[in-house]
Amino acid sequence: MHAWKQIQQTVNYIEDHLNEEINIEDLAKTACLSPFYYQRLFSRLVKKPVAEYIKLRRMARAADCLLQSDIRILDIALELGFTSHEYFSRTFKNTFGLTPDEYRKKPQTLNRMTKPQLLLHYTLVDEEVPLIxxxxxxxxxxxxxxEPVHYMGLIKDVPIHHIDGLGTESGIDPLxxxxxxxxxxxxxxxxVSEYTEEIGAAYSSLRRLF
Structure with a gap:
């Protein structure tokens, strides 16, 4: 089995057990690796340490739950394994820059840690061959x-760590x-017609400052 497949198994497990206590030793056993090498490989492939990834995925789940106004913030915190409203609020603010209450009152698009699909990074996609x-x-x-195709619109420089799928930074989505x-x-x-087709495009570039 390829290494990324072993890590993906644990990523899937984490996603299904976000409301439970997740033990790194158990994850390592699932991947058939030692805890030391598992954590090293996870950080390399997912771009986040295991514990931080779990925290950020819980925060992403919390952001979805907060949009349901009939669920108390305390209940969301307890469901995701936090011991108090204060601890949950502090973690949420440290992650996204605003408290759960502020987000619920004025929702914004958040740049959240998404569940990675490592298959997309380590499998060659051939032209006109579907990949599921x-x-x-x-x-x-x-x-x-x-014929030439012309586009018009707006452009913005964004640090690569804010780009979904490429970066690992959480917070308010700058795009x-x-x-x-x-x-x-x-x-x-x-x-521009009201029915003009809209597209969004992102590309990475390295710039040197002298």
């Missing part, structure tokens, strides 16, 4: 443009404000 992973079908098709600003300005652009 976690209920998602991915297909790559090459398209040749007969959400860009998308909101675009829609606010779109109606004022007479050359």
């Amino acid at each position: 992973t976690d209920g998602i079908v991915l297909e790559i098709h090459r398209k040749e443009l007969k 959400a404000s860009l998308w909101d600003d675009f829609h606010k300005q779109k109606s004022a652009l007479t050359c």
